[in-house]
Amino acid sequence: MTSVNDSLSYLFENIHASFSRLGVVEQVIDLKSSSSQYLYWLSTTTFHDAGAFFRYIGAATTTSLFICVLTYVLSLLRFRDEKDVSQMKRGTLCLPALPHAVPLLYNALELAWSPSKFLDGVMNTYGCNRPFRVRAGPLEFCVVANRDHIQTLFRSSKALTSKPGTLFALGRILNTPKEVIPFYAADDSGMATKPRKESTVRHEDRIHYWQAHTSQKWLSGASLQLMSENYLSILEDELARLNVDDDWIELPDLYRFLQIHVSTAAIKAMMGTAIFEQYPTLVEDFWTFDCNVGNYSRLVPRWWIPAAYRVRDRLLENIGKWTEYAHSKSDCSKVGPDDKNWDPYFGTKLMKAREHAYLQMPAMSLGARASETLGLIFASNGNAVPSIFWYITEALKDRALQGRLMSEAMACCKENGSFDVTTLATKPLLQSTYAEVLRLRIAIAMIRNNEYDNTNLGPYTVPKQTPMAMFSRMAALNRDAWAIRPRTLDRPLEDFWSERFLVYPGETEAASNAHSSDFPVHLHSADENPKFSLDGLAGCWIPFGGGQRMCPGRHFAKHEILGTFSILLSKFDIEVVSMTEAMDLQPDLNWAPYGGLPPAGKLRVRMRRRVSKPSNK
Template sequence: MTFDVVSFLHDLLSPGTWSLWSLLVAGPLSLACLTYLSSTIRFQTARRQGSSDKRLLQIPLVPYWVPGLFHTVSLLSPTVFLPKVVKKFGTNSPLEVRASWLRFIIVANPEHIKAVFRKTKHMTNKSNTIFALKYLMGLPKDTVRFFRDDDSGLNVTPRKGSTVPDESRIKFLIVHSLLKLLQGVHLEAAGKRYMSTLFRTLDTLHMVPEYQPQLSVDGGWTGFPDLYAFLQRVMMSSTVETIAGSKLLELYPGLVDDLSQFESDVPKFLRLLPRWLMPEAFRVQQRLLEGIKAWHAYGHQHSDCNRLGPDDPEWEPYFGIKLVRRRQQYALKIKEMTADARAAEDLGLLFAATANAVPSTFWLIFQALKDPVLVSRLRDEVSASLRTPPASPESTQGDLESKNELFDTAALLRQPLLQSAYAETLRLFVVAIVSRVAEYSDVDIAGYRVAKDSFLVMYTHLLALDPGEWARAGRTLTKPLEEFDAERFLVEPGWTRPLGKQAPAATTTTPAAVQDVDQDKGQGNSSDHDPLSYDGRRFSMDGLLGLWIPYGGGDHLCPGRHFAKQQILLTFATLITKFDIELAFPSPGAAAGVKPDMSHAPFGALPPLGKVPFRIRRKAT
């Protein structure tokens, strides 16, 4: 039998077949068009609601084509979808999006974000935390339930109606021990410890096979293939030793390699790839958990985690800084915090302490090395922060940190161009979703009704790259927001932020929330009245609350941010003071081709895509 094209076409185009076609194609197509039309009308109607109305406004639902499916397919690539939706529908109101069973609300207007951050009593970030603990850190199921059941909030006084006993207020215990023990004298001690550990790590780097021979003691250059891997090596081991003590690395010498591998596997874990597709990633995760568990057991045999008094050491080799001892102390009193759960929690801490700080330091150094003028100006500020050596060596006898204290850290952290370059690095390279859930009731966000259980999404890059909002905040854009501008956060003398863009009065502002808002003003850790100036300009974060959010905000604002700033700037300062470093691409224009690895978005700071070769030589002392 031969195939007759003519009769086939005849059949296809005959009236009977047409009705089949219209049923198969035109039917669904018209349904999709009708759905889109009606959802657009509903969207526009919601958008036109009168704000004079006393009732709270309804959040418009982004139009969609396919009922039931909604935006599921587009959401497979959230970093493309979110900017596209916001570009199309604007930021005047929050936007509700549906993707099959999932509903969430995009908040992309800085005023609305401020309002979200103020609702500390009503909003939690539990879903994000639990997601990360469960799928990334391997927290056991029973402990996940225990975390989920904690409805006591972050205030010293538990939320009204919560029956969680004080000793089981896990979220409060975690966040408050971090806030308390990573500030003031504790933060200062951790910074000094980090600095001296970093010096030692750099001095002994040749003991790591990939970094032989020794970083040129003879003044010659040594080339290495990968600046990011180098920073991972030196920053991770210095951070782990500072936070967790030296015994962990002694017991588990492969920890830095495993933690580096684990961090590069984050996108796979958080995209929920099954175990059979990434067996090696799960093996590494398991090794980390077992290694941490063994360290805990060893630590408890040799040290006492109750040593938290003012006369007890800020750091000791078994459990590191007081924060880690405190975490063991409260966790040991909670039955759900089994040895496996404590290992997962501390994997979370080591991850949080390195996963964003290392890539951020990479980009700061990389941007500086690309630009000879910038690096020399940053070096001037670093030199101005060098500590004057003590008059007599005896005055610091016995105190290793003080002897190794090359920088006056407080002075370093106040330098205007350094702070601006640091803030700019985080603006551009931290690509994260900060989320909140209206856990306890409906909430009023800037006049909009956010229904109980709604999931709110604030995407750092939407704000970081929105020229209209930066202009409204009174910032002049010398370079486009897509580019790195080390001076972006410097303002002229006498500059003040435009008035009239204050956040709408919060309906319920707790004292903690007010305090956070003040903190947020200086998330870069600066004072707006800092006498230090750069070319007559000063560093200022004023007016950027809700716009610069790499550390989130409100009472969940990252409690590790002060330590992170120290890590980043101390590492940068040490490397450019003790060494000469240069990028070593074979061709001159190659540096321009170095891009961030977007597969890590929206999970935090982005590592570079590919390797960045460099050469380094120790400076003559």
């Protein structure tokens, strides 16, 4: 390190000295002086050397461009050869590798610059029918975009692991202590109740199983209902304290408003209120962390973005302190039917069960548990809050849609003014709008890996230990896949359409080998009673993943999105300040594939407290 610093110091000293001399020279006016003679000698020498230097740069640039063009042409020819069905080996097709221009780096620069643009370009150029290899420096993975192939992977959940994606998130995003990473990597027991036959991992150390088991158990049934109702109650309290009366006020940024109030309510509902007493700036720090997830993933160095790393350090430190404080006040083993469903220290039984399971694992230090908790906060807020924003924004842009949505919502309002979240989640238009928001505004990557055997995807064989990546946004825009439900293509997949997931009486839900152009646009009256349906769309609509590893928090997220929309628009009149601003607002695709896509700009809204409840008619 010292030699590097010495070299850099010497370099900068020489550069500074050169510029200093030039500065003095530029001030020389008298061409008869000795200084002017020095200037003439320096300028001719410097320009001579500079000319050689620039000629060298030009030659090097030309050579580099030639190498890049040649590399691209050769890799393109090989790609076309590999993807040709006639190129068979032992009855199976080889995985074609995407063309690249830069030797050794392959597609790394394009992927790091903008994963979303890279994947969109790949889909538009090569289609989604076949899997293909992507290489980024020493890393290599297989992209799977075909609907049938995606379903094959989801059906093979027991044979596959999501370990590569998990280890990536732990090491790069959540800053899990390095000494704990091998513990996660060593768990080869799978996620099923019964471990793999060959596994020798101690039952208590089956961390992937315990993560899935506790989440599935405590994010469903009565526990889910209680947490959802608690969330809505806390959110109502948050909104009741707002300094908003029946006069219009302007919010400069609706998304920021939702970040603060929705995240506060969600964290309190899940983790208790004590964490805010211990760490008042939790929400502010979390959203700073969230907007730097891409930087952490790309390993942007700490010296380049020191504030971002300090925020993550502060989050982990304070979450660790809260964990120790919660243990001093509450017993995380108390998760029986007679124990409290929620307390202010740990919050829900979900948090207690997770913590209790981790305490049985000697490798799970306080730092590792803090990283796990940060990951849970990220998972429960990073997708839900952007989705809530877009749900509300689409309703504000279309008054007719807003009225229809609120009509369904108010039909679920109880006598005490609270909403029945279970009933909300059954209403067709509310659900269809929810599904459409997630289709367009969630962009996640799902990584699967077969550690022991090759994976067959139709005629293609993916070698074992090769990570297979599925991207929800690619699936959401794959027109060929969505043609199985012709009506879903009545509007372009790139556009938001709240009725895309509705099925009207007399319509068929699926038609194999059908294309939108073969079917007329369907027009329906408001009096018809459609139903919400995802039938036939497995492998197309995958914002929560699929198979055994489908997101266990999806039911709470649905309650959170529909409940927040219903409460906000029943308690307040809200309208956009500028309809043009609202219509032009686009999602920030730089966030893909890390989850919910935030808006690329701010949306100004006016709001006032309602004097009377909206009608459900």
